[in-house]
Amino acid sequence: MPNPYLPNWEYIPDGEPRVFGDRVYVYGSHDLAGSDRFCDYTLKVWSADIHDLNNWTCHGDSFHTRADRDHDSDTPWTDRELYAPDVVEKDGKYYLYAYIVGSEGCVAVSDRPEGPFKLISTYRVPEGAAPILEERQFIDPGVLVDDDGRVYIYCGYLSSYMAEIRPENMAEVIPGSFRPDILPVEEPFGFFEACSPRKVGETYYLIYSPKMGSRLDYATSDSPVGPFTYRGTIVDNGVDYPGGNNHGSICEIDGQWYIFYHRMTNNTVMSRRGCVERIEILPDGSIPQVEMTSLGFDQSLSPYRFTPADLACVLTGGCFITEKNAIDRAVVQITSGCVIGFKYYDFGVDYSSKTMDFTAKLRGCGNKGNLKLVLDDPECGEVIGSCSIGPDDAVLHAAVKAVTGRHSLFFVFEDGYSGYFGQFFEGRTLCELEGFVFHK
Structure with missing residues (x-):
C-alpha cells in the first residue's frame, strides 16, 4: 500500500x-x-x-x-x-x-x-x-x-x-x-x-x-x-x-x-x-535518515494506474491536501509556483515508444494556467510535457515524452496571464488536482 x-x-x-x-x-x-x-x-x-x-x-x-x-x-x-x-x-x-x-x-x-x-x-x-x-x-x-x-x-x-x-x-x-x-x-x-x-x-x-x-x-x-x-x-x-x-x-x-x-x-x-x-539498521546500530515518499510498503508505484492526488509527498507553495468527503481527496489552493511531487514511479523498459499519453483530472477555479511535468527535480529536472489549465472542471490530455526507469515526478504550476494585467491575477487559485494516469 x-x-x-x-x-x-x-x-x-x-x-x-x-x-x-x-x-x-x-x-x-x-x-x-x-x-x-x-x-x-x-x-x-x-x-x-x-x-x-x-x-x-x-x-x-x-x-x-x-x-x-x-x-x-x-x-x-x-x-x-x-x-x-x-x-x-x-x-x-x-x-x-x-x-x-x-x-x-x-x-x-x-x-x-x-x-x-x-x-x-x-x-x-x-x-x-x-x-x-x-x-x-x-x-x-x-x-x-x-x-x-x-x-x-x-x-x-x-x-x-x-x-x-x-x-x-x-x-x-x-x-x-x-x-x-x-x-x-x-x-x-x-x-x-x-x-x-x-x-x-x-x-x-x-x-x-x-x-x-x-x-x-x-x-x-x-x-x-x-x-x-x-x-x-x-x-x-x-x-x-x-x-x-x-x-x-x-x-x-x-x-x-x-x-x-x-x-x-x-x-x-x-x-x-x-x-x-x-x-535500514546498519551494523553499528545507526539508521540512515530516509525521505518522505509516496511508496508506503511498496517499492515503486505504477504510473499506468490512476494516482490519487493525496499520494503526493511534496507540496510546496501553499497547496495542501484536503478531505472533500469520506471518499474524495484533492490537492487544493494551487497557485502559480506551487509544486506537487510523487516518489517513486517505475516507468518500465519499453524503448519502442517516443511518446506516451498523460491524463489528469482537475477542478477548475475560474482561472487559466499551465502544468509542467518534470522528472527527478522540480527546478532542474527534465521537462517531459505540459498541459494548459482552463477555468472549468476538466480532464486534461497531453502527449508527453516516453520515460523509462525509476523516477520521481513533479507537477510545476504557472499562471496563464502575461503582460501588464498579469499582476492583477497573482496569487489566484488555478485549480484543484484530483489525480492522474499515464498510458501508451
Missing part, C-alpha cells in the same frame, strides 16, 4: 507498530478530518498479515473515554481525549497504556491484540513519588517488555522520564525506579515528546520527537535505563511538505525494517494520517 497506507477516511496518528504472531498491528490516536483539536475519545486498531501489507483490516474501537452509540465509556473518572497509546504482550495477555488529557492515565488488558481492552486500573505510584509521577498522567507512554521479563515505561512532554513497572500487575510503578531526563532537553537531543522504546539485538532504542518536532529522532543505549547516546534523525515530515508534530516508531516486518510516522492534511496539524517508510 502506498502512503497513506490506511483508507482515505481513516486518521490514525502517533502510530505504534507491533508484530504479534503473523500480523502487524498499529495502535495510535484517532483524529477527525478538519478538527480543531488533537484526537478524540476513541482508540481503534488496524492490522495486516506480515506477508500481505497491501490489505489492512479494521478491528473497530478498542477503548473509549466517552460513551458513543455502540459503546460505554471505559473510564468512569474522566471523559477527556485519548492520546498516543501503546500495547505490549506479557504472558499471553495484551496490555494497553493510554494517556488521557489532563487526567489520570490507565492500563487495560485483552486476550487479543486487537482488543477490545478492559480497564485494569489507573497507574499506581508509590507514596512520595516525584511530582511528575504523582499526577499519574504518563504523557505519551511507550512501554518495553525486556527479555528478562522486566517492564519499563517511558514518557514525557517538554521533559522525559521513565520508571519500571511491576510485571505482576503491569500497572504499579516500582519504588525507587523513577529516572528523570532519560533524554535531555538540551541539544543535540532536544527532547520534546513521543517516547517509543524498542530493543534490537542487545541495543535499546528510544525514538522520539525533538523540539521543532516535525522529525523523529532516535537515541541508543546498552541498558534500558540509559544513559542514551543521540544518533540522529530517521524521518522528517516537514521536508517540502506542510509539516507538524510527529510521533511513531520502528518495526521489523517479515525481515524488513520500517519507520511508522504521520503527516498533515486539511491545512491543519490536527488531521494526521499514518505513513510508513522502509529503513
Whole structure:
C-alpha cells in the first residue's frame, strides 16, 4: 500500500507498530478530518498479515473515554481525549497504556491484540513519588517488555522520564525506579515528546520527537535505563511538505525494517494520517535518515494506474491536501509556483515508444494556467510535457515524452496571464488536482 497506507477516511496518528504472531498491528490516536483539536475519545486498531501489507483490516474501537452509540465509556473518572497509546504482550495477555488529557492515565488488558481492552486500573505510584509521577498522567507512554521479563515505561512532554513497572500487575510503578531526563532537553537531543522504546539485538532504542518536532529522532543505549547516546534523525515530515508534530516508531516486518510516522492534511496539524517508510539498521546500530515518499510498503508505484492526488509527498507553495468527503481527496489552493511531487514511479523498459499519453483530472477555479511535468527535480529536472489549465472542471490530455526507469515526478504550476494585467491575477487559485494516469 502506498502512503497513506490506511483508507482515505481513516486518521490514525502517533502510530505504534507491533508484530504479534503473523500480523502487524498499529495502535495510535484517532483524529477527525478538519478538527480543531488533537484526537478524540476513541482508540481503534488496524492490522495486516506480515506477508500481505497491501490489505489492512479494521478491528473497530478498542477503548473509549466517552460513551458513543455502540459503546460505554471505559473510564468512569474522566471523559477527556485519548492520546498516543501503546500495547505490549506479557504472558499471553495484551496490555494497553493510554494517556488521557489532563487526567489520570490507565492500563487495560485483552486476550487479543486487537482488543477490545478492559480497564485494569489507573497507574499506581508509590507514596512520595516525584511530582511528575504523582499526577499519574504518563504523557505519551511507550512501554518495553525486556527479555528478562522486566517492564519499563517511558514518557514525557517538554521533559522525559521513565520508571519500571511491576510485571505482576503491569500497572504499579516500582519504588525507587523513577529516572528523570532519560533524554535531555538540551541539544543535540532536544527532547520534546513521543517516547517509543524498542530493543534490537542487545541495543535499546528510544525514538522520539525533538523540539521543532516535525522529525523523529532516535537515541541508543546498552541498558534500558540509559544513559542514551543521540544518533540522529530517521524521518522528517516537514521536508517540502506542510509539516507538524510527529510521533511513531520502528518495526521489523517479515525481515524488513520500517519507520511508522504521520503527516498533515486539511491545512491543519490536527488531521494526521499514518505513513510508513522502509529503513535500514546498519551494523553499528545507526539508521540512515530516509525521505518522505509516496511508496508506503511498496517499492515503486505504477504510473499506468490512476494516482490519487493525496499520494503526493511534496507540496510546496501553499497547496495542501484536503478531505472533500469520506471518499474524495484533492490537492487544493494551487497557485502559480506551487509544486506537487510523487516518489517513486517505475516507468518500465519499453524503448519502442517516443511518446506516451498523460491524463489528469482537475477542478477548475475560474482561472487559466499551465502544468509542467518534470522528472527527478522540480527546478532542474527534465521537462517531459505540459498541459494548459482552463477555468472549468476538466480532464486534461497531453502527449508527453516516453520515460523509462525509476523516477520521481513533479507537477510545476504557472499562471496563464502575461503582460501588464498579469499582476492583477497573482496569487489566484488555478485549480484543484484530483489525480492522474499515464498510458501508451
